Amino acid sequence: MPNQPKPADAPHFVYLASQSPRRRELLDQLGVAHRLLLPDDAQAAEALEDVAPDDTPASYVIRVTLAKGFAARARRQASGLPVAPILAADTTVTLDDAILGKPADAAQATQMLTSLSGRTHRVLTGVAVFDGKSAIGPLTGSFTGRATGAVTGVVTRVATGTVSERGTHAADGTAASDPLALARAAQHAFDEGLGRAASGAAALQPPGIGWQGPALRLALSVSTVRVRVLTAEDIARYVASGEPFGKAGAYGIQGRGAEFIAELHGSYSGVMGLPLFETAAALRQSGLSF
Ligand SMILES: Cc1cn([C@H]2C[C@H](O)[C@@H](COP(=O)(O)OP(=O)(O)OP(=O)(O)O)O2)c(=O)[nH]c1=O
Numbered sequence: 001m002p003n004q005p006k007p008a009d010a011p012h013f014v015y016l017a018s019q020s021p022r023r024r025e026l027l028d029q030l031g032v033a034h035r036l037l038l039p040d041d042a043q044a045a046e047a048l049e050d051v052a053p054d055d056t057p058a059s060y061v062i063r064v065t066l067a068k069g070f071a072a073r074a075r076r077q078a079s080g081l082p083v084a085p086i087l088a089a090d091t092t093v094t095l096d097d098a099i100l101g102k103p104a105d106a107a108q109a110t111q112m113l114t115s116l117s118g119r120t121h122r123v124l125t126g127v128a129v130f131d132g133k134s135a136i137g138p139l140t141g142s143f144t145g146r147a148t149g150a151v152t153g154v155v156t157r158v159a160t161g162t163v164s165e166r167g168t169h170a171a172d173g174t175a176a177s178d179p180l181a182l183a184r185a186a187q188h189a190f191d192e193g194l195g196r197a198a199s200g201a202a203a204l205q206p207p208g209i210g211w212q213g214p215a216l217r218l219a220l221s222v223s224t225v226r227v228r229v230l231t232a233e234d235i236a237r238y239v240a241s242g243e244p245f246g247k248a249g250a251y252g253i254q255g256r257g258a259e260f261i262a263e264l265h266g267s268y269s270g271v272m273g274l275p276l277f278e279t280a281a282a283l284r285q286s287g288l289s290f
Contacts, residue, residue: 013033014129015035015076017069017071023274032280048183049090056097061090068128072130087282100112109245123266127279129286186216230260
């Protein structure tokens with residue numbers, strides 16, 4: 001079959017709003033052309049990852065993903081860079097509903113690995129693709145996903161929210177230009193749409209949930225990972241290798257950490273930081289050709 005001609009204005013690259021080298025590698029694997037769109041202020045970027053007291057792992061990862069995306073979108077607009085889709089992601093490890101982020105030091109890495117030893121945990125990766133051109137209107141769209149508890153099987157629901165750039169305020173009354181405020185308002189809209197029962201990590205099953213609206217597509221990939229029993233020597237050796245740093249849960253499935261992974265249900269690329277099945281679908285739906 002002859003190749004379909006591409007529309008002249010079809011974007012041919014995506015802005016990657018992530019400094020993670022794994023995410024770059026994974027986009028290369030798909031053959032997706034990308035340009036980095038990184039924050040100037042690393043501290044302000046880290047602040048987007050703060051955990052709020054009422055966070056569930058799923059609501060946390062969704063909010064952080066969106067906050068990274070909204071911040072990148074504002075950066076693109078402010079710097080006058082060409083229009084193209086923007087991709088943001090966040091990976092969080094969760095054990096017994098506790099959120100394990102990136103270890104700050106060797107002691108914390110040791111503690112995280114000790115807690116994961118001999119147990120099954122979940123890895124949640126949120127992916128947001130902003131199409132780059134449409135304004136974010138009131139958030140409406142449909143969810144598909146799989147969850148247990150009050151919601152079972154495949155759910156399709158409509159989320160309605162009040163996040164709008166045309167209004168001056170987000171749902172909680174804060175200025176809509178603040179990425180975190182926008183992300184919080186959007187997170188509430190998603191929580192509502194999916195049903196509160198499904199937003200706890202315990203209720204979410206692989207492969208996770210997806211949400212699709214006109215200007216923004218969101219996926220949450222959920223994987224369950226079983227780690228073999230780790231000895232103190234295993235942990236000390238691994239921490240000394242330096243691999244745990246910069247990685248949620250203090251391990252890398254794609255590195256030496258593979259030695260510890262007894263079982264995985266879900267998405268290997270999702271555990272690594274960017275679930276490729278969901279990412280590719282969201283990029284194509286946003287009009288990107290690759
Ligand atoms: C569990 C696991 C996580 N990780 C990594 C993926 C992510 O880079 C990191 C989680 O941190 P994130 O905050 O998701 O990402 P980041 O800080 O690396 O980059 P940015 O915030 O700029 O987007 O953990 C692995 O590389 N392998 C693994 O097996």
